[in-house]
Amino acid sequence: MMEVDVIVIGSGVIGLACAAESAKQGYSTLLVERHESFGQETSSRNSEVIHSGIYYPTGTLKARLCVTANNNLYNECSRADVWNRRCGKLIVAVASGEIEPLKKLYERGLANGVDGLRLLDAREAKKIEPHIECNSAIFLPTTGIIDSHQLMKSYLLEAKEHGADTAFGVEFIAGELKDDRYQLRLRDTNGENVNVEAQYVVNSGGLRADKVAEGFGIDIDKAEYRLHHNRGHYYTVSPAKSKLISHLVYPLPHQHLVSVGIHITLDKAGQVKLGPDMGYLDPAIPESEWYKFDDSRKDKFFTAVRSYFPALESADLSPGQVGVRPKLKGSEETVKDFIVHEESDKGLQGLVNLIGIESPGLTCSRELAREVFRILKN
């Protein structure tokens, strides 16, 4: 049986960052992934935004990690040669009733310690984005965009350079703690069982992190780990209208932060994307259909974005990608924080579960990995 110090389950951006951090800190490390390659799920189906940390309630893990992560991630990109652009972002108040909530959001940004944010009137906002109409706006100069694939690749390289092993096409099935060591049952693509032993386990199973926790005998309803899958669509915008935008532009977020609203993002090639919307997936829908694009929402996207980008026409929109969020609540209630929990209280010392790692998980990937090893070393 293979024996290591740390097993990391899942090779999305979080698992890759955890494997890099683990190997760098001198632990023998095995990264296990059910797909044949890394980053096949949420980590390659998102807005690729380096968030500032303005949105999240002050004092939450999301707020704390995101503000630290923002600055650190730009430095990390320079070190590892990962493409990024600190393009800046506007959050706009369009209707007059949105001005007060926008000010509250600005104050939250100040309380969270976000760098350089400014409250702008309509004229100042127009100077920054001439084709955007609003009453007032928050400007966030530290928000940017990143090539998420390059970031994941850099974590994988770092993990390997420090001696980590990888097992792709290998699924975690179940694990138990015996004499202070975890024994994990894995299954490869031929259906063969593989057993490995480790002192520590990091569960970064993304959309299935709750199922992975269940595989260690955790009651996920009692622990409040059950995930609800929430789908978001993106439309791409014609090159002619993409040229009119040079910053990210967001509406006011949903009042309970269930989503940050259908926004305008840019990618590496300057292509404008609109999205994501939100809608809970019926648990009966098979995984093979999660990422199917439903074009019936085009009018909703067009109306939402045209309210602040009037040059947009319906014909400018084409179907883009679909991403799925691992949400900790299935309704529109107050948003939950990231869960990063070491399970000693359940008799499972050395197992860390990362649950509900939705946005800003990409931005916080390195900080989440550091948090995991801070907890394990305590």
Ligand SMILES: Cc1cc2nc3c(=O)[nH]c(=O)nc-3n(C[C@H](O)[C@H](O)[C@H](O)COP(=O)(O)OP(=O)(O)OC[C@H]3O[C@@H](n4cnc5c(N)ncnc54)[C@H](O)[C@@H]3O)c2cc1C
């Ligand atoms: C629509 C959308 C937009 C977003 N936009 C942003 C953004 O702009 N900025 C930002 O910071 N964040 C954003 N996020 C959040 C960010 O994408 C996620 O937080 C991040 O990608 C989560 O990474 P992960 O590694 O936890 O999950 P994943 O990328 O889903 O990786 C989990 C991995 O675990 C593997 N796995 C699961 N179960 C098993 C098992 N039993 N055995 C082996 N492997 C297993 C899966 O195959 C998968 O590869 C967005 C998310 C969505 C959905």
